[in-house]
Structures are given as structure tokens and as C-alpha cells.
Amino acid sequence: MNTIPIIIDEKKLEVDPGKTILEVCRENEIEILTMCHLKGVLDIGACRLCLVEIEGINKLLSACTTKVAANMIIRTNTDRIKKYQRITTELFFAERNHVCAVCVANGKCELQDLGYKVGLDHIRYPHLFPQCEVDTSHPWYVMDHNRCIMCTRCVRVCNEVEGAHNWDVMNRGHQVRVISDFNSPWGESVTCTSCGKCLHACPTGAIWPKAIVQGQLQKNPGMINELVEKRKMKL
Amino acid sequence: MDKRRIFISPVTRIEGHANITIEMDDNGNVSDALFHVNEFRGFEKFCEGRMYTEMPTITPRICGICPTSHTLASVKACEMIQGIQPTYTANLLRRLMHIGQNLSSHALSFFHLSSPDFLLGYDSDPAKRNILGIAEKYPDIALKGIRLRKFGQELSERITGKKIHIMGIVPGGMAYPLTEDNRKALLAWIPEAIETVQAGIGIIKKFHEENAEMVASFATSPTLYLGTVGPDGEHELYDGKLRFMDADGTILQDQLLPQQYLEFIAERSVNWSYLKYPYYKPYGFDKGFYRVGPLARLNVASRMRTALAQREFELFKQMNNGKPVHGAFYFHYTRLIEALSDVEDAERILNDPQVTSTHIQHHGRWNYEEGIGSSEAPRGTLFHHYKTDETGKLKMVNLLIATGQNNPSMNRSVLEVAKQYVKGDDIKEGMLNRVESTIRCYDPCLSCSTHAIGQMPMVIEVKDKRGVVLKRLERG
Numbered sequence: 001m002n003t004i005p006i007i008i009d010e011k012k013l014e015v016d017p018g019k020t021i022l023e024v025c026r027e028n029e030i031e032i033l034t035m036c037h038l039k040g041v042l043d044i045g046a047c048r049l050c051l052v053e054i055e056g057i058n059k060l061l062s063a064c065t066t067k068v069a070a071n072m073i074i075r076t077n078t079d080r081i082k083k084y085q086r087i088t089t090e091l092f093f094a095e096r097n098h099v100c101a102v103c104v105a106n107g108k109c110e111l112q113d114l115g116y117k118v119g120l121d122h123i124r125y126p127h128l129f130p131q132c133e134v135d136t137s138h139p140w141y142v143m144d145h146n147r148c149i150m151c152t153r154c155v156r157v158c159n160e161v162e163g164a165h166n167w168d169v170m171n172r173g174h175q176v177r178v179i180s181d182f183n184s185p186w187g188e189s190v191t192c193t194s195c196g197k198c199l200h201a202c203p204t205g206a207i208w209p210k211a212i213v214q215g216q217l218q219k220n221p222g223m224i225n226e227l228v229e230k231r232k233m234k235l
Numbered sequence: 236m237d238k239r240r241i242f243i244s245p246v247t248r249i250e251g252h253a254n255i256t257i258e259m260d261d262n263g264n265v266s267d268a269l270f271h272v273n274e275f276r277g278f279e280k281f282c283e284g285r286m287y288t289e290m291p292t293i294t295p296r297i298c299g300i301c302p303t304s305h306t307l308a309s310v311k312a313c314e315m316i317q318g319i320q321p322t323y324t325a326n327l328l329r330r331l332m333h334i335g336q337n338l339s340s341h342a343l344s345f346f347h348l349s350s351p352d353f354l355l356g357y358d359s360d361p362a363k364r365n366i367l368g369i370a371e372k373y374p375d376i377a378l379k380g381i382r383l384r385k386f387g388q389e390l391s392e393r394i395t396g397k398k399i400h401i402m403g404i405v406p407g408g409m410a411y412p413l414t415e416d417n418r419k420a421l422l423a424w425i426p427e428a429i430e431t432v433q434a435g436i437g438i439i440k441k442f443h444e445e446n447a448e449m450v451a452s453f454a455t456s457p458t459l460y461l462g463t464v465g466p467d468g469e470h471e472l473y474d475g476k477l478r479f480m481d482a483d484g485t486i487l488q489d490q491l492l493p494q495q496y497l498e499f500i501a502e503r504s505v506n507w508s509y510l511k512y513p514y515y516k517p518y519g520f521d522k523g524f525y526r527v528g529p530l531a532r533l534n535v536a537s538r539m540r541t542a543l544a545q546r547e548f549e550l551f552k553q554m555n556n557g558k559p560v561h562g563a564f565y566f567h568y569t570r571l572i573e574a575l576s577d578v579e580d581a582e583r584i585l586n587d588p589q590v591t592s593t594h595i596q597h598h599g600r601w602n603y604e605e606g607i608g609s610s611e612a613p614r615g616t617l618f619h620h621y622k623t624d625e626t627g628k629l630k631m632v633n634l635l636i637a638t639g640q641n642n643p644s645m646n647r648s649v650l651e652v653a654k655q656y657v658k659g660d661d662i663k664e665g666m667l668n669r670v671e672s673t674i675r676c677y678d679p680c681l682s683c684s685t686h687a688i689g690q691m692p693m694v695i696e697v698k699d700k701r702g703v704v705l706k707r708l709e710r711g
Contacts, residue, residue: 101400102293134284136626142286187626210627211600214292215395215402215410 004070009077021063021074022050032076033085033117035092035110036151037064038201040225041160047151048088049114052076060084082118089118094125095174096132097146098204105205108217111149128174135180137187141199141209143180148206150176154198157224166192197224241657243667255649255670263659268650270642270674282632287316287606287623288406294619294634295400300343301637303336303391304612306404307473308619311608313406315494316623317599324592325408327584328394330473331421332401333610334577334584335390337472338428340613341529341574342387344678345435346380349567352672353442358665376438379431383574386424390581393417408596415591422585428578429543435571436547443568452655454563454648454673457482459515459525460534461640463611466490468537470548470576472611478535479515479525484558486535487517493609496618500635510642513635524643527615528677529569534559541583544576563648563676570613570678601627612637614678641677648673 003014008021008030015024020043025032035047045062052063055073060081075081092098092111100106114120132145155167155178166189170179180186199207200220208217241257258267278297282290291309295302307329314320321329351364354373363371370377388398394413395403403410443450459482463475468489477491479499488499502511503520514523525531539545551572554560584590607620615637622631652673656666 102289102296104289104292106402134286134628136286136624136628210286210288211598213288213405213410216405 004068006068006070006072006074008074015068017068017070019068021052021061021066021068021072024068025063025076030076032063033114034064035114035149035203036153038153038157038221038224040228041153041156041201044152044156047149049085051081051084053078053081086118086120089114089120090123090125092149093120093123094127096128096130096148102214103147103205104208104212104214105147105217105219106214108219109205110203130174135186136210137185138189138192138194139187140194140211141186141196141207143178143186144206144208145177146206147204148178149204150178151203152178153201153203153221154178154207157197157201161224161227162193162195162197164191164193164195167198197227200224241667243671253674255674257653257657257670259657265650265653265657268646268653268670270646270649279632279634283629285629287313287601287621287627287629290619290621290629290632291404291406292402297634297636299399300340301336301612301614301617302400303332303404304610304617305619306401307333307610308608308617310404310406311493311610312606312619312621313608314599315606315608316601316603316621316627317406318602319407319597319599321408322592322594322597324412324589325595326474327587327590328409328413328595329404331413331581331584331590332391332394332404333473334581335387337387337613338390338574338577338581339384339387340678341570341577342380342383342431344613344675345439345567345570345574346376346383348678349672349675350376350380350435350438352668352675353438357668357672358663361664361668364668376434379434383428383431386428389424390421393421405596407599410596412593412595413591418585418591422582425578425582425585428581429575432571432574432578433543436568436575439568439571450562450564452562454651454676455561456644456647456651457559457561458644459487459518459523460531460559461515461525461527461616462532462535463609463616464489464536465540468535470532470536470539470544470573472532472573472577474610477609477616480535480559482559482561484534487515493618494607496607496609496620496635500640502635502639510639512643513640514643524647525640526644527637527640528566529573529613530560530563530566531615532611533569533572539572539576541576541579543579544572547572547575563644563673566676566678601625614638615640638677645674645677648676 004017006013006015008025013024013028022032022034022037033049035049037043037050043064045065048062050063051060053075054061098111100112103109134146135143152169155169158167159165166180167178170177170183180189181191186192199209200223239259241259242254244254253270256269257265260266276297278294282293285293291306291313294305294309297305347366351366351368355364355368366377391401392398395401395411460480462478463471464478465471465475477493478489479487481487491499499516500513501516502513504511514520515525516523533548533551539548551560551568604625605622607618609616609618617637618635620633621629623629649670653670656669
């Protein structure tokens, strides 16, 4: 296959066309922050953490949904990008009710890790403190909307990998919520297979098993891509 | 002349934030005193709607001093909801962690917060009447106290990796086992810890001897007592049943299940404090004041579980011919007898061959809608009561905290000591320190952590009843 030349952070690379900037960066050990990206399911560019600068284009583009093109000059770690990453992270924390100290995912949370990575020491925006439902109706799992960041990894894994499409999204703006079926309690779902893939896909403590408490949570999001690859191989 | 009011705000060298108001009559005598707790936390309300299994993680955040007691009361309530029991080893590890917290708290109360009064004097310079003042004049004692607290915290850290807001106590047992290396490291602390506690006992006994009159007359109103005891009435902190005793030593109720607490305890609110007033139900609000904590636990206990502590316990019991000892000052002594028992008990547990077993958790799931758990926090008996729906979501949370149960008695003790020491127009700081120290006897835990020395200035204002300041004393 023919390769194309690109430059990322002053580094000259020859890459396969058709790949996204994120894929190329990951292959070349260039760090890009992500939350909504999950290997094995389609990218949607929702979280806006993977924004990069491309010379000749005024606006920032998401690395997960932008494909490389010949002679692209890309920058991933400018002050402008770092500023937006910090703003985005602060907005995640300000939008719903994230209390790491008492969260079941404390120490095993991608949002918490992100906070450390961007050096989050305070949040400049007023917290919205919305009243969010904790759905405990499923016999094995809990869905806590307080801790959901609307990455929709659960929605995509349920649809694309499990094929159940139990999860979907309703409303817009701050009112947006992940819903089970037509917004019924998860325990009453007629589509959920209780496979638990959404739990492994969830980057925070929004979906977790009832049987465990803080310190016992084990999530394996890499398992999703392994399943996808094994299916391709018809194993 | 108008009635005058003295306002002590904040009360210092306690865990949390509180004020005291002292009202004086025309002749300069104390007519009333009120102990106000001006913090509002709201845990009972905002926990509603959460999964019951989250409570052992949420409730330790109530307090940075006694998080383990909260976790234990909470997991016991969860275990009642699931209908399961922890494993033998898990019980040993929980006991160790609970001992660690009790030791750390008692060391803090005695060496850091109260010993400045005993060693430097009630009327000494307020700027130096703290642990730093002790470190300057008695560096050896300060270091011992700090290291005893460190040992207590290591008991948690070496099991769960965290010193304060511990993780790892889970419904059905423990999430982490104790390694052999950590067991040995903890065992190495025992001789030093025993020596330190005995040094503390020496300090308090000397103070008793030198200030016999004050100790004997310091807040001595009789009350009822509540504490946890083992099957034979022995002193117990982690897992036992409840005993109520009256002021003369008659056992009113024995071997009560913690689950029966509502049959014997009722609460009433007052309009001048966020802390409620619990009382012994059969005696009613006026006569049902009871106390909890180390003094209560030793008053209700028939014996201690360990040898050295038993020897001290017998001396304590002789003080009132086997009847309950009422003086609030004796909280300090009983706290140290308990600390001695803690260290000896830790040694016993660390030598148990099962303590490093990895069989540490039984697994369960939601089975019942209601769970009640209790444990003996350093400051007294603690109850957690949860009701859930059929999915495990909390519908009702009631937390009966040790300090709350001492609240009515603290109030009465404050009035008693204020009447004894605060007189006339010339109010001196030392007089008010004695009133504050009444509160310190109870070692109340009013919030979630200790405050730093030097950041809690005290302002005392003498006002007339229209609020005009007649006199103002400051320290800070």
C-alpha cells in the first residue's frame, strides 16, 4: 500500500492513508487524551478532548474522526489545545455530580485519571448539581446518571458489539441522558441481555456491578476490541 | 443591670466546630449554659436514593477520626440486608483496624488535645497550651503521643493501604488480606505502644493525686450509661450486645441486640443546636439522659478482656466501690485503660495463626429491606440504620452518632463547671478554658477532621441581653 507523508509535532511520518489522526498518534506513541474513544466501536468525536491543530485549518478538529491526508502538518500539544483540554475536563466535572472520594470507581476511573493528567486542581465553572436518578432496577448492575459524562461508549458497545441496542440517548444539552429502551427502568428492559459489556466500556463509575464496593471494581475496556477482532477471525 | 451573656466561639482543641453560651444573672453568677453545635452535614438526607452497598464508602467520610467505626456499623447493616456474616479472618482484621482507629483517636484526645491542660496547667499561656507547647517542654511525651497515633494509623494502612478514610471493609468481610511482612511489622510496635499508654496513665494518675478536689468535683452529675459488652459482660468495641446501666450500677437492660435500639432510644430536637438530644426511652426525656464512650463502656463492663487493662480496670472500679464513676474528668483515665486493652488485644490478634489467611470474604446479595449495625466508636456507641426498596436503593437512613448521645450530658456538664468556675465581673481566660475542657473530657467529634493548631482563634464576648459587647477577650 502507498504511504503518505505527514508531520505531527515536528515529527515526519510516513503513514497509511485512511487512518485517523488518533490511530496514527497511538501507533507512534504520541499522547492524545480521549474519553469517548473506545477501540472496537465507531468513533463519534463527542468528548472534544482529542482536538488537534492542523496547519491551514482555523478550527480545531477531533483526531478520532479526522483522517490523515498527504502533507498534513498536525500539532497535538500546543498551549491552545492544552487550554481547551483543561476547559473540557472542568466542564465534565461541573456538569453532573462527581465525588471521587465516595465513588465506586475511585482509583479505577478514566475521568479521574484525566483530571490528574490535565492538572485539575480546581473547577472555575459553577457546578450544575443536577438531580440525577440512580437506576438500581437491574438485578446485577447499577446505572448512576450522576457519574455519566455522555461519552456514549455504552450505547455504541451495546449496539455495535452486543447487537442489543438497549442503550440510547434522549434530550439535548444539559438534559441529555442515556436511556434504557424507551426510557424505562433498566431492570424492565426487553432488549438488555445482561452481558455486562456496557459496564466494561464505561470510563467512570456510572455503570457498576451491585456486588462490589469501592476498591473492588475491575473494568476491562480492552476486552471489547478483543471480542471484535476475534469475531473478524471467526474464532 | 441587664442579664449578661458570655459567648465562647469556637470551642478549641476539639474535633469540629461548636460554641458555648454562658448566661449570667445580676449578681454575676451563672444562670444557664448552652453547648451549640453549629455544623450541618445532611448525610442522612443525601444518602437517600443511593445503593445500600455504597454506604460503607460514603459514611466514613462523616469523620476523619472515627471512619472505621462508621464503616463497621455500615457493613454490619449491609450484612443484615444481605443476611450474611463475615469470615473469621475478616473479623480479626476488622478488629485490628478498629483497635488502630481507637488507639489513634485516644492518643489524639489525650496527648495532643488534653495533655496541655494537665502538664502545662489550665491557666498557662493559651498560645503555648497545645501539643507544640508540650513538644517544647516535654519533647519525650509529645513524641510518644505522636508515635502512638502513628501506630494506630499503621494498623489500617498495613491492611488496606490507607491510613484515614480506609477502603477494604466490605459486606461479608474484607477486600484485602494481611501479609506476613505487615503482620511482623505491626507486632514490632507492641512493646513501645504499651509503654506509651502506661506513661499516659502515669500522667493522669499524678494529675488526679495533685488535683484530687478538682477531679472529684468536676462535672459529677450522675447519668445512665450505655455500652457494648461481650456475652459475659466483658468490655467490647467491635461486636457485642448492648447494656444499659443506671447511675447506681443496676443493669437496666442487658444483651440487647443493636437492632432493638429504637425500643430503648428516642431523639428530640432543640432549636439552638444542630445536634439532637437522644434519651433512654423508658425513663423519658427529663430523666433518660445517658452517656456513651470510654467512661460509659468501663462503667457498664464487668471486666476487661486483657491482663494489664484488667489490673487498671480493678483500680478504676475501686474508686466508687464498684458503682459507676460519674465525674467527666474520668473520661481521660478510662480512655487510657481502653488504649491499654487495645494494644494487648492487637498483640493477641496478630499472633492468631488465622490472621494472614486469605479466606476473607463471604459473598451475598440483597435479601432484606432493612439493616441495622452498631459499633463502639472511640466516643461511644454508634448506630447505622438503613431501609431500602426491593432493588437495594436506600429509602431511609438514620445515623445515631456517639457524640449526639453525650450531647445532653455535655450540656449539663458545661453548666455545672460554668457555675463552679465562672463568677463575677472579671472573667479570666483560664475560667473559660475550664468550661471548654469539660467538652474536651467527652472528646466530641463534631465534624470530619481535626483542625490545625493556630487556625482556631477564640473570641469571648460578654454582652448584655441587647447584644451590646461589655467585654471582649481574644486569643489566636
